[in-house]
Amino acid sequence: xxxxxxxxxxxxxxxxxxxxxxxxxxHAGDQRQIIVRAVEEGELADWGRAVQSGFMEAKGDGSExxxxxxxxxxxxxxxxxxxxxxxxxxxxxxELTVPGGAALVADAITNVTVAATHxxxxxxxxxxxxxxxxxxxxxxxxxxxxxxxxxxxxRFGFGPATAHRGYSIDKLRAGGVRVPAEADxxxxxxxxxxxxxxxxxxxxxxxxxxxxxxxxxxxxxxxxRTGELQGSDRSWKEPLVVLYRDAAGRPAGFLAYTVTDEWxxxxxxxxxxxxxxxxxDRAAAAAMWRYVLSVDxxxxxxISNIAPDDPLPLLLDDPRACxxxxxxxxxxxxxxxLDGPKAFGARTYAGAGQVVLQVADRLGYLDGRWxxxxxxxxxxxxxxxxxxxxxxxxxxxxxxxxxxxxxxSAARLHAAGLLRELRPGGAxxxxxxxxxxxxxxxxxxx
Numbered sequence: 001x002x003x004x005x006x007x008x009x010x011x012x013x014x015x016x017x018x019x020x021x022x023x024x025x026x027h028a029g030d031q032r033q034i035i036v037r038a039v040e041e042g043e044l045a046d047w048g049r050a051v052q053s054g055f056m057e058a059k060g061d062g063s064e065x066x067x068x069x070x071x072x073x074x075x076x077x078x079x080x081x082x083x084x085x086x087x088x089x090x091x092x093x094x095e096l097t098v099p100g101g102a103a104l105v106a107d108a109i110t111n112v113t114v115a116a117t118h119x120x121x122x123x124x125x126x127x128x129x130x131x132x133x134x135x136x137x138x139x140x141x142x143x144x145x146x147x148x149x150x151x152x153x154x155r156f157g158f159g160p161a162t163a164h165r166g167y168s169i170d171k172l173r174a175g176g177v178r179v180p181a182e183a184d185x186x187x188x189x190x191x192x193x194x195x196x197x198x199x200x201x202x203x204x205x206x207x208x209x210x211x212x213x214x215x216x217x218x219x220x221x222x223x224x225r226t227g228e229l230q231g232s233d234r235s236w237k238e239p240l241v242v243l244y245r246d247a248a249g250r251p252a253g254f255l256a257y258t259v260t261d262e263w264x265x266x267x268x269x270x271x272x273x274x275x276x277x278x279x280x281d282r283a284a285a286a287a288m289w290r291y292v293l294s295v296d297x298x299x300x301x302x303i304s305n306i307a308p309d310d311p312l313p314l315l316l317d318d319p320r321a322c323x324x325x326x327x328x329x330x331x332x333x334x335x336x337x338l339d340g341p342k343a344f345g346a347r348t349y350a351g352a353g354q355v356v357l358q359v360a361d362r363l364g365y366l367d368g369r370w371x372x373x374x375x376x377x378x379x380x381x382x383x384x385x386x387x388x389x390x391x392x393x394x395x396x397x398x399x400x401x402x403x404x405x406x407x408x409s410a411a412r413l414h415a416a417g418l419l420r421e422l423r424p425g426g427a428x429x430x431x432x433x434x435x436x437x438x439x440x441x442x443x444x445x446x
Contacts, residue, residue: 096142096213099347100348110146135338141342147160157363157396162405166327191241270298273304309438335405341383353433358394392421407439
């Protein structure tokens with residue numbers, strides 16, 4: 001029911017882990033020369049050039065205006081070798097919605113790079129551990145990032161916690177869209193970019209508070225989305241944006257899209273590409289998909305980012321017309337727990353019960369035995385367990401991060417050998433507590 005449209009680089013950051021595999025091998029001589037410190041605002045151009053080269057892009061500064069807009073004093077780090085920036089790291093506060101609707105402040109990590117000339121010197125480890133320690137000191141209960149490389153961040157305790165998928169819909173085969181009766185009487189209107197900036201933030205806030213895994217959008221994100229702030233390549237293209245109002249006239253969703261203009265032999269072969277979609281409820285979402293499939297001259301609809309178990313295909317007269325979009329389906333946000341009691345106390349649970357977890361955490365934040373307890377009313381939490389209490393599961397903190405939002409099941413992780421059952425049925429008992437109706441989804445990059 002929501003889609004950011006911006007992939008990792010379009011929020012002014014280019015994602016994470018550009019050429020950064022530091023391997024954990026530190027050379028003492030190099031470490032005395034390389035300093036990790038906070039970047040000053042006047043150093044952003046040089047820092048931006050290091051980010052660009054870390055992602056193997058042209059060595060521009062990535063737009064000075066853009067870098068300043070995303071600059072967080074004290075949380076933009078650089079690794080400097082004799083005055084040259086050879087590693088970059090940035091974090092910021094973002095609100096993350098957890099099962100049950102509570103929002104937790106997360107340490108959102110991005111712009112992580114280590115120059116190819118300085119790999120395997122422990123620079124990523126130094127920047128990451130420094131940032132996580134600062135986050136824990138601030139009272140953040142978790143950290144999040146988007147991992148461009150799968151094998152890097154598990155050793156720091158991050159596990160994949162949300163996913164998204166893409167769909168390609170054959171409009172001619174799809175037929176109609178089943179829409180709930182409450183969506184009848186709704187209406188659509190086109191918005192200018194200024195109007196989108198007016199209506200969008202409030203609608204997105206209403207949406208993300210109902211979607212576990214979603215994060216907030218800051219004002220600068222809306223500036224980029226609407227073209228008010230652009231990168232140095234000026235590649236932004238203005239989309240068509242429609243606002244959906246429900247039968248009572250209240251804004252209930254918006255949809256942003258572009259259309260490819262293809263007319264071979266004067267026969268339309270146009271594709272509608274959905275760039276952003278937000279709906280406050282299922283009725284509004286269904287109404288917007290009906291709108292999409294009613295647009296004239298369209299042969300195909302492409303949706304690059306939708307919740308992994310969104311019911312969209314089942315809304316169509318012919319669900320076979322909606323097929324996997326290929327390379328847009330993947331894991332997305334990775335999560336690292338820092339304060340277990342605070343994080344698990346904020347979410348809700350599917351039923352009453354208790355399991356004891358033996359957690360391994362090489363950084364020490366959650367290392368040890370923990371009792372996860374839930375009551376029939378859905379409340380619950382995590383507390384230190386008595387050493388004599390028999391444990392149900394043994395797992396690494398990265399797998400606990402995967403389970404936290406409900407992205408995967410303990411049973412599936414157990415089948416893959418990613419955790420161990422210490423008592424028969426431990427995985428099933430854990431799943432009975434942590435189960436969610438729908439998997440978490442984060443449509444926004446950071």
